[in-house]
Structure formats: structure tokens, C-alpha cells
Amino acid sequence: MLRRLHSLPGLLAALFLLILATSGSVLSLSPALERVAATVPARGDVSVADVAARVLQTYPGAEQIERLPSGAVLVYFSVDGNPGADLVDPLTGARLDAYEPPPFFTWMKDLHRAFLLDDPGRAAAGTGAVLMVLMCFSGAFLLASRAGGWRKLLAPIRGTGSQRLHTELARAAVVGLLISALSGAWMSAIRFEWLAEAEELEAEFPAEVAGTPPAPIGTLQALQAVDLRDLHQLIMPFPDDPLDVYSLRTHQGSGFVDQATGQWLSYSDYGSAATLQTFIMELHTGEAWWWLGLILGLAALTVPVLAVTGVMIWWQRRRSMPRLSGNAAASCCWWAPKPMPPGALRKRCTTG
Amino acid sequence: MNRLMATTGLLLGLGLSSLAQAREVTITTELNAYRGDGAYLAIYLTDASGKYARTLWMAGGKSKYYKHLLDWARGSGGKRSEYDGMTGASVTSGASLTITVDIDDTLIDAGYLVRADSAVEDQRENRVDAEVPLTTQGAGTPVAGRGYVKALSYSL
Numbered sequence: 231m232l233r234r235l236h237s238l239p240g241l242l243a244a245l246f247l248l249i250l251a252t253s254g255s256v257l258s259l260s261p262a263l264e265r266v267a268a269t270v271p272a273r274g275d276v277s278v279a280d281v282a283a284r285v286l287q288t289y290p291g292a293e294q295i296e297r298l299p300s301g302a303v304l305v306y307f308s309v310d311g312n313p314g315a316d317l318v319d320p321l322t323g324a325r326l327d328a329y330e331p332p333p334f335f336t337w338m339k340d341l342h343r344a345f346l347l348d349d350p351g352r353a354a355a356g357t358g359a360v361l362m363v364l365m366c367f368s369g370a371f372l373l374a375s376r377a378g379g380w381r382k383l384l385a386p387i388r389g390t391g392s393q394r395l396h397t398e399l400a401r402a403a404v405v406g407l408l409i410s411a412l413s414g415a416w417m418s419a420i421r422f423e424w425l426a427e428a429e430e431l432e433a434e435f436p437a438e439v440a441g442t443p444p445a446p447i448g449t450l451q452a453l454q455a456v457d458l459r460d461l462h463q464l465i466m467p468f469p470d471d472p473l474d475v476y477s478l479r480t481h482q483g484s485g486f487v488d489q490a491t492g493q494w495l496s497y498s499d500y501g502s503a504a505t506l507q508t509f510i511m512e513l514h515t516g517e518a519w520w521w522l523g524l525i526l527g528l529a530a531l532t533v534p535v536l537a538v539t540g541v542m543i544w545w546q547r548r549r550s551m552p553r554l555s556g557n558a559a560a561s562c563c564w565w566a567p568k569p570m571p572p573g574a575l576r577k578r579c580t581t582g
Numbered sequence: 583m584n585r586l587m588a589t590t591g592l593l594l595g596l597g598l599s600s601l602a603q604a605r606e607v608t609i610t611t612e613l614n615a616y617r618g619d620g621a622y623l624a625i626y627l628t629d630a631s632g633k634y635a636r637t638l639w640m641a642g643g644k645s646k647y648y649k650h651l652l653d654w655a656r657g658s659g660g661k662r663s664e665y666d667g668m669t670g671a672s673v674t675s676g677a678s679l680t681i682t683v684d685i686d687d688t689l690i691d692a693g694y695l696v697r698a699d700s701a702v703e704d705q706r707e708n709r710v711d712a713e714v715p716l717t718t719q720g721a722g723t724p725v726a727g728r729g730y731v732k733a734l735s736y737s738l
Contacts, residue, residue: 294706306706313729315706331704333617432649435656465652465707477652 232375236368237544243361244537250358251533253342254410258527260335261520264300267326269319276320276458278478283448284323289316291469297461299517304329320458356418362411366404373397392546396539399532406529413514420507428503433485436495440488441472450492456480481505604684607736609638611698611712612678612724614732618702620672621730622647623679624654627716630693634658638696639681640665642672651699653709675730690738691717700730 278295285292285305294306303320306313315329337346344351374380376397377387387397419425444467447453453464453476460480467474467489475495476487482505485497500508509518516523613621622642627635634657640648645662649655658664673679693715700711708729714720714736724733 308728311726311728313706313708331618336617427646429646432660435659465709468709 232368232372236365236372237540239361239364239368240537240540241544243358243365244541246354246358247362247365248534248537249345250342250355250362250414251530253338255527255530256338257335257342258516258523258530260332261300261516261523264298264302265520267317268298268300268302269321270301271320271458273457273459277454278456278458278461278464279448279450279453281320281323281458281461282453282464283446284320285318286323286447288318288323288325293466295461295464295466297458297463299512299515300520303458352418352421356415356422359411359414359418362407363415366408366411369400370404373401390546392539392542396536396543399539400536403529403532403536406526407533410514410526410530413510417511417514428501428507430484430500430504431498433483433496433498436475436486436488439473439475439495440490442490444472444489445492450476450487450489452476452487452492452494453478454492481508603687605687605690605738606682607685607716607738608680608682609696609734609736610678610680610724611673611731612733612735613673613676613730614727615676616702616705616730618675618705620674620702622651622672622701623711623731624648624651624699625679625681626654626657626697626699627685627689628657628695628697628713630695632695635689635694637665637668638683638685639679640669641679642669645669647701650701650707651709652707653697654699685716689716696734696736698727698731698734700727702730 281303282292282295285295285303289305289307291309292305292307296304296306298304303318304315305318306315308314317326317329318324319326340346343355345354347354370383374383377383377385383401387394387401389397416425420427456478460482462479462481463477464479465477467476472490474489476489478485478487483497483499486495487493488495499505512518513522516526609625611623611625620642623640624637625639625641626637629635634654637654637658640651642648645665648665649660670679670681695713695715697713698711699707699709701707706729708727708731711729712725712727712731712734714723714725714734716736718738721736721738724735726733
């Protein structure tokens with residue numbers, strides 16, 4: 231029974247899981263690659279006000295400054311009405327490179343979460359994640375029963391080549407696979423509104439602003455108090471609009487800052503539910519910790535091997551099942567416990 | 583005969599006067615070809631000073647992302663009652679969105695502007711991507727946008 235619980239969904243989903251896992255492990259490289267290219271100052275070294283002041287020197291028309299989860303700092307600007315986006319060094323404000331979401335990863339992301347098929351594909355990917363959870367659990371129970379108990383889970387594994395490869399790889403990867411599959415299934419459930427999504431609490435839009443001439447951005451207290459590591463996004467006020475405000479989103483909350491006084495006009499934490507939710511998503515994407523992303527990616531890389539060896543094991547077992555020629559169902563035996571009317575017997579057991 | 587003329591005239595007059603109160607305006611937002619998912623758009627009216635007046639259309643399936651249409655969100659307070667029944671799918675790269683809305687006649691040629699904010703996942707958010715004055719003369723003349731919007735136009 232347990233074995234069937236493992237092999238049936240496995241056979242059904244092998245191809246799906248293969249695509250999901252392979253694309254997932256490719257995607258896991260993205261946060262690490264971004265991290266390599268980024269300058270990441272230590273906490274306490276650089277404030278949002280520092281970065282903004284440096285960036286504005288290089289980009290007087292900067293519209294928006296963002297810190298990607300990888301640590302890279304990004305500035306959006308317009309030159310003669312043409313929008314642009316550059317990666318910048320947070321220590322100098324100097325341009326590093328033009329920023330464009332890499333098309334390869336964008337495509338891979340679409341493949342991973344929707345099989346390039348929008349909502350039906352998203353549903354399939356979500357189902358794949360649920361099946362993966364099932365595979366992890368049934369596999370773990372199977373291994374425990376094979377090894378002779380949960381305590382012997384780490385004991386050496388016996389068996390044929392493909393069996394050993396399958397079991398040893400799975401045992402090494404199961405925790406990583408579970409993290410990816412559970413968080414993926416959870417994200418899909420939220421996407422399709424099977425689970426209620428925790429909404430981020432938002433700051434009130436300020437009704438009144440100082441309206442006096444703006445102060446230099448580097449002197450704004452509210453921006454000085456936020457470490458660059460906590461920055462998510464800073465949207466600049468429109469130039470020449472004294473009634474406009476800075477809109478600031480950090481990892482903890484969001485609000486609006488007066489461009490003259492440099493004080494918060496309003497601020498709100500996202501709330502613990504929304505923060506936890508973001509954390510689970512970033513755990514899945516590897517944005518929370520790039521190194522964990524790589525480990526999860528490595529674990530996912532076992533799935534193609536597990537799928538192939540799994541199908542091989544299933545096939546070998548099927549072939550080695552004893553095949554009896556001219557076998558009849560138990561109910562046809564003459565010593566069947568329940569006597570049947572002679573007609574019925576003749577009808578069901580004429581095997582030629 | 584006179585009576586018939588009078589009735590016809592009266593009916594016509596009534597018809598015209600009711601037409602004169604609110605006019606059907608067709609607004610077309612054409613997007614550039616960009617790389618990325620469908621764009622979320624807020625199409626809304628502001629008065630001459632840029633103050634939010636009313637929402638005309640929200641393009642994008644998930645209302646939780648509407649806060650990224652920043653100027654619209656700031657003006658409208660992001661309240662559901664502002665856009666209830668005026669939502670649709672996001673607009674994909676290179677596609678265009680055509681909506682037809684009833685706009686009070688008093689708002690035409692009165693300094694009001696049709697404005698579009700836009701946002702795309704993992705990419706830039708554009709406050710006031712495109713903006714066009716709502717005038718009888720300006721009808722049919724497309725205005726270029728700064729972000730994802732290639733052209734914003736309307737016909738009265």
C-alpha cells in the first residue's frame with residue numbers, strides 16, 4: 231500500500247516534477263549570481279539617505295531606488311522622456327551596469343511556475359508541488375519501513391544499483407525537496423485563493439505636508455534612520471511639486487516621508503502575518519538566503535535522477551512479478567467458500 | 583401633424599439633454615512591446631491641479647497589487663469602493679486596452695485630465711505614465727506615455 235502511494239503519483243507526475251525541479255534548480259542560481267555582482271555594505275555602514283544622496287549626484291533625475299533581495303541596488307530614471315534602469319554601487323552612486331531582468335531567467339521562471347501556460351499551467355505546477363510533498367512523505371515512510379524503523383534511517387542502504395542510487399539520493403535531498411515543495415504548494419494555494427492571503431498593512435496616505443522648500447535628501451532624518459539592508463524601495467517626489475512626498479518601503483513596513491522636514495508623515499508595519507508570508511516566499515525563491523537557495527537547487531537537481539531510477543525500479547519490479555499462465559480468479563475455484571449457481575460459474579470461468 | 587412634430591421635438595430634446603449630461607468616452611491605452619508579465623494599469627480622472635477625481639478602469643486581476651499604482655492609490659486611498667465593478671485583466675506587452683465609460687459632460691473642456699499609472703512585476707512602477715487633457719479638441723489625438731504606455735487617446 232505504502233509503496234503504491236509512492237509509485238503511482240510518482241509515475242503520474244514524473245515528467246512534470248522533472249521539469250519543475252530542473253527549472254527550479256536553474257532559477258536557484260539567480261540570487262547567488264546577483265549577489266556576486268553586487269556590493270553589499272555591512273549593516274550600519276550605509277543608510278538610505280546616504281545612498282539616495284550619492285545616487286542623485288550621478289542621476290539627478292532619479293525616480294526610484296530599489297534594493298533587490300540579492301543586495302544589488304537599482305535606480306530608475308528618465309533621460310529625455312526615455313525610461314532607464316541601472317545597477318549602481320551603493321558606496322559611490324556610480325553606475326555599474328544597465329539593469330534588465332535577464333530574459334533567460336524570466337523565461338525559466340514562467341516555465342517553473344506556469345509551464346508557460348498562464349493559469350492552467352500554474353494549477354498544474356501547484357498540483358506538481360502537492361504530489362512532490364506526497365512523494366517525500368511516502369518515500370520517507372517507505373525508507374523507514376525498509377530500514378527497520380525511523381532510528382535506522384541513516385543506516386547503510388542495501389539493494390540493487392538503481393535502488394541504492396534512488397534511496398541514497400532521496401535520503402540526502404528529502405529535507406530540501408520538502409522545503410521547496412511545501413512552500414511551492416502553499417504559494418499556489420494562496421494564488422488560487424484556497425488559503426487566505428495575509429494582506430500587508432499599509433500606511434495612510436498623508437493628508438497634509440509641510441509644503442516648504444525641500445531639504446537635501448541626505449539630511450532627511452527618516453531616511454538616515456533606515457539601513458540600506460532594510461530598504462526595499464524609495465520613490466522620489468516629482469521635482470517641482472512641493473506637495474509630493476517620498477514613498478518608502480522597507481522589509482518591515484512602509485510609509486511616507488516629508489521632503490521638507492524629513493519626518494515620517496505616516497508609517498505602518500506590514501504585520502507579522504504578512505512578514506511571515508513574505509519570508510516563506512523568499513525561502514522558496516532563495517531570496518531570503520542565497521546560499522540556502524543554492525542548497526535547495528542542488529536538492530532539486532536529484533529529482534531527474536530520482537524520476538528515472540524510480541521508473542526503472544517500478545518497471546523491474548513489475549517484470550519480476552510471477553506470471554502464471556491460465557490463472558483464474560479466486561472466485562472461480564471449486565472450493566470457493568460461497569456456493570455459486572452453476573450458470574454463473576460457467577459464465578465467469580470459461581477461460582478456454 | 584403639428585402635434586407629431588412637437589412630440590418628436592420634445593422627445594429629441596429630452597434625448598439630447600440626457601445625452602448632454604453624461605457622454606460615452608472611449609479610452610484606448612496602447613502599450614509598448616516590453617519584456618515581462620502583463621502590466622497593471624489604473625486609468626483615472628484628475629482635475630486641472632492633478633488631484634484625483636474618479637477611477638475609470640483598473641487593469642489587473644489582483645487588487646493587492648493596486649497599491650503599486652502609486653498616484654492612483656494616493657488619490658483614491660486605494661479603496662475598493664472607488665473601483666468596484668471597473669476591473670479587468672492586466673494588459674500584456676504590445677497589446678492595447680479599450681474601455682468605454684460615461685463621463686459627466688461638465689468635466690469635458692473643464693481642465694480635467696485622463697491619466698494612466700502603470701506597474702509590471704519586478705519592474706518599474708510609473709506614476710503618471712501618460713496623461714491627456716479631456717477636451718473636445720483633444721479627442722482622437724494620442725499622447726505618448728513615459729513608461730509602458732505607448733499612446734493614450736480617447737474619442738468622445
